[in-house]
Amino acid sequence: MRLLAGTLLALILALGVPVSLVRSQGTKYGLWTPDRAHSDAQPIQWTGGQFEFPCASTKSLFKSSGKFIPKNVIATRAQLIGDTIYLALPRYRKGVPATLVKTNVKPGTCSTTFKPYPCWDLQEEGNCKALQSVVDLVVDQNEVLWVxxxxxxxxxxTPVRKCPPKVVAMSVKTGKVLKTVSLEGLTSSSSRLQYLVVDYAPDGGCFVYVSDAANRAIIVYNLQADRGFRVVLPKAVTAGCRSRDVLYIALIRRDCGSTELYFTYLSTSKLFSLKSEYLRSGVADGRILDLGKKPSRMVIIGTDNGSAIFFRNEGDAEVYRWDTNSTFAETNFKPVYRSQTCQLVTHAVPDYKRNTMRVLQSNFPDYMQNRVGCGAIQQLGLMQGCW
Structure with a gap:
């Protein structure tokens, strides 16, 4: 029961839902006038999850065996390439037939059907060569999808560990698995892995960073050397934190080509950063910058793959943009999105084809309470404002 309660609380907090499930309707900063959206950019909405099964009999078999329960499906993270969106569907409950899918965002699309990615075979529960529960995903500069x-x-x-944790890299061009990184030797039984970042060093070397909230650590894996290690963060990072709830990480890319990792726990009062060159070398002591006090419990939901971080306040439906080239102060937080339905945004991602930012949102609090009827209402919306 302790495992269930702890995991459930961490999940609630990770999505920025207050334990009381009370949503704030107001805003501290006001809202900018929305820009004119790209003519091809349209929001898409769906309920629960419908899948492209090999045939009708397979779908019937999945339903009758309890392996497909549409209302238990919810998308929490997304990545876009062209007209294709890749979605993480964590297996929070039974009945999620695939945990990584893709679908179409072409204009005029009237329905959303999920196609398991890259195939059905890689979705099998209990098969440790397959995907068990994808909680985050990233597309890098080489169009490699990391999950x-x-x-x-x-x-x-009732949480069940089916397999050791791992990071899997796949080519979006061919759908082939390029690399599987086992995190078993870098984690413990108490680990809570939550967010993933992919970084490239100046010499082209590829590095993966994973936040481990329970162990106050960031896992670093050097793909070229095929080895990894843990960078344990100083206790100051959790100062004032009643529990190690959610460890958000966001990678910022500077115009000069350098990168920097920003991180914070949901319930701590401060935001921190560390230059990636120090993180990659495993030398963090004395190198972590204290950026100052947060004005609220911030839920970091993404970046523009440049210098901007997008966030919202816990339980709040409004999204703000902070350019990290400016000081970390409320006067530099620019409102860029307000959900008209009070849904909560779980991810903000660039849509390069349409030159805009997208937001993945849902009625996650209702999903948590199992009060979604036919399923959670989910939407891939368009960011407003001068972002």
Whole structure:
């Protein structure tokens, strides 16, 4: 029961839902006038999850065996390439047939059907060569899709560790698995892996960073050397934190080509950063910058793959943009999106084809309470304002 309660609380907090499930309707900063959206950019909405099964009999078999329960499907993270969106569908409850899918965002699309990515075989529960529960995903500059698989299913019911945690890299051009990185030797039984970042060093070397909230650590894996290590963060990072709830990480890219990792726990009062060159070398002592006090419990939901971080306040439906080239102060937080339905945004991602930012949002609090009827209402919306 302790595992269930702890995992459930961490999940609630990770999505920025207050334990009381009370949503704030107001704003501290006001809202900018929305820019004119790209003519091809349209929001798409769906309920629950519908999948492209090999045939009708397969769908019937999945339903009758409890392997497909549409209302238990919810997308929490996304990545876009052209007209294709890749979605993480964590296996929070039973009945999620695929945990990594893709679908179409072409103009005029009237329905959303999920196609398991890259194939059905890689979605099998209990098969440690397959994906168990994808909680985050990243597309890098080489159009490689990286996914973080915790190996734990049924998080909101009775959590079961099916397989060790891993990061899997796939080519979006061919759908082939390029690399599987086992995190078993870099984690413990208490680890809570939450977010994934992919970084490239000046010499072209590829590095993966994963936040481990329970162990106050960032896992660093050097793909070229095929080895990894943990950078344990100083206790100051969790100062004032009643529990190690959610460890958000966001990678910022400077115009000069350098990168920097920003991080914070949901319930701590401060935001920190560390230059990637120090993180890659495993030398963090004395190199971490204290950027100052947060004005609220910030939920970091993404970046523009440049210098901007997007966030919202815990339980609030409005999204703000902070350019990290400016000081970390409320006067530099620019409102860029307000959900008209009070849905909560879980990810902000660039849509390069349409030159805009997208937001993935849903009625996650209702999903948490299992009060979604036919399923959670999810939407890939368009960011407003001068972002």
């Amino acid at each position: 973080l698989d915790t190996g734990i299913v049924n998080t909101l019911e």
